[in-house]
Amino acid sequence: MKWRTYPDDVLPLWVAEMDVLLAEPVAQAILDAVALGDTGYPVGTGYAEALAGFASKRWDWDGLAVERTAIVPDVMLGIVEMLKLVSGRSDPVVVNCPVYPPFYQFLQNMGRPIVEAPLDPGGRIDFEVLEGAFGRAAAGRARPVYLLCSPHNPTGTMHTAAELADVARLARTYGVRVVADEIHAPIVAQGAAFVPYLSVPGAESGLSLMSASKAWNLAGLKAALAIAGPDAADDLARIPEEVSHGPSHIGNIAHAAALRDGCAWLDGLLVGLDDNRRLLVDLLAEHLPAVRYQPAQATYLAWLDCRALDLGDDPAAVFLARGRVALNSGANFGTGGAGFVRLNLATSPDLIAEAVRRMAAALE
Known part of the structure; x- marks a missing residue:
């Protein structure tokens, strides 16, 4: 494209x-699968296990439980499925603008009201603005969702552990569910450190979408993982079985190889x-x-x-x-x-x- x-x-x-x-271990994993004729439907937890190992080594996070993951076709389609699990068709979604354009495109296609919470002039979350957006989104009987972009696209801002903990606190106060797009998590500048949203106190009811696609240039090999915090496990368990048919089996293999052997x-x-x-x-x-x-x-x-x-x-x-x-x-x-x-x-x-x-x- x-x-x-x-x-x-x-x-x-x-x-x-x-x-x-391509990273050589990724290319070899793909070649090996093709040589075996291993081109069927995806199955198993190899991708999730590879991501859990990567998270432990790179982010010092051991809280990624393989049993609280689900394979999804890609991050944006995974976000759509997470929104369906925790909110209704008319419930609003809060975004920090300026933000990745497909957030708007997918949400508008779903008919979801969008509540903007603009970033501050430095490209960071403005918590006074965010709290106001949460209040508006939670009005009435709504089940609002905060679609968090972390790291943020397009600014490249890395949210700190303290900022993410404040997000979790505000979300609890206003009854907002947090769905985090963390697709760029492995791509960090020298001296920066990524903090998974689900690793901070208070984020137990959150949901995250992760993928190796950006960091290893695998967008054409579709696969991503939805990850649930401990209090969101029952939500994730309700994901329709047919969603797991969307990812590519070769994509699963490639993404797992990247996370496991492509560091x-x-x-x-x-x-x-x-x-x-x-x-x-x-x-x-x-x-x-x-x-x-x-x-x-x-x-x-x-x-x-x-x-x-x-x-x-x-x-x-x-x-x-x-x-x-x-x-x-x-x-x-x-x-x-x-x-x-x-x-x-x-x-x-x-x-x-x-x-x-x-x-x-x-x-x-």
């Missing part, structure tokens, strides 16, 4: 795919992404000094504030038309996104440099 959506003269730095070769590859990736963040800082300072960029603590995405360029609400359209570089339009991320673009850093330094050169040329 990344390289084929636009004409050949467009440099694509938009959709969240990485320009990397050295991931470490190399994280070093490259740190280098690319620093490179982008330098390139923008040289060629586009009016663009504001705070290197993210997580994800391989850069959230660029282009409002000083006076390009209107959708600078991505200008960069595409005049510079032939494709970025994500900030306006699609909800309130607070106008005037921003999202740039995908998971490519070569040469392509990042060429993208910034084209963006600067688009202003001439």
